[in-house]
Amino acid sequence: AQTVTQSQPEMSVQEAETVTLSCTYDTSESDYYLFWYKQPPSRQMILVIRQEAYKQQNATENRFSVNFQKAAKSFSLKISDSQLGDAAMYFCAYRSARGGSEKLVFGKGTKLTVNP
Amino acid sequence: GAVVSQHPSRVICKSGTSVKIECRSLDFQATTMFWYRQFPKQSLMLMATSNEGSKATYEQGVEKDKFLINHASLTLSTLTVTSAHPEDSSFYICSPHPAGTDTQYFGPGTRLTVL
Numbered sequence: 001a002q003t004v005t006q007s008q009p010e011m012s013v014q015e016a017e018t019v020t021l022s023c024t025y026d027t028s029e030s031d032y033y034l035f036w037y038k039q040p041p042s043r044q045m046i047l048v049i050r051q052e053a054y055k056q057q058n059a060t061e062n063r064f065s066v067n068f069q070k071a072a073k074s075f076s077l078k079i080s081d082s083q084l085g086d087a088a089m090y091f092c093a094y095r096s097a098r099g100g101s102e103k104l105v106f107g108k109g110t111k112l113t114v115n116p
Numbered sequence: 117g118a119v120v121s122q123h124p125s126r127v128i129c130k131s132g133t134s135v136k137i138e139c140r141s142l143d144f145q146a147t148t149m150f151w152y153r154q155f156p157k158q159s160l161m162l163m164a165t166s167n168e169g170s171k172a173t174y175e176q177g178v179e180k181d182k183f184l185i186n187h188a189s190l191t192l193s194t195l196t197v198t199s200a201h202p203e204d205s206s207f208y209i210c211s212p213h214p215a216g217t218d219t220q221y222f223g224p225g226t227r228l229t230v231l
Binding site: 095106 | 227
């Protein structure tokens, strides 16, 4: 079974600074998807960024980028120019690309605090 | 973007009663529905997966007779917590998945408190 590990229960960053959230995963599959979700106090899950395992290029979405290291099974999230609205729980998630296995496996989450 | 609604957003009930949570995909058809449970300060844990018109598949440790899932149409799925107890108090989130896509959406969640 696949597992996702987020080793940082909490992180903090100064506004406008950069922070990196860590995520490692374990799988025997070669084709899969990786995601970072944000869960603000409203509890609504918001997709931040996704990465297809077959793509070598790291995904980027504005201030959010990932460092995907497939061999090391590492998938970290970098938030640049942090804003107060970035404060939230961040969950790393894995999903198999195999048909019929669309369920997400989540890490335990990292609580990000942004200090003004 | 896709719109998913959950009703009710918050419910308080007495121990022993049953509670039904509805999840609707308002502008797309969901062939697969995932139901997650999230305890305070914890991650989302998958409870069950259902496909439209079929019986749900439950994760290990989730009682199928306690958490009844109905996915009778492509836009509506319900989760009924039967004979609720205080330990069932949690945040329940539905996640509909349209067929033929690799996109997954999430409902806004339902906070259940059992007294």
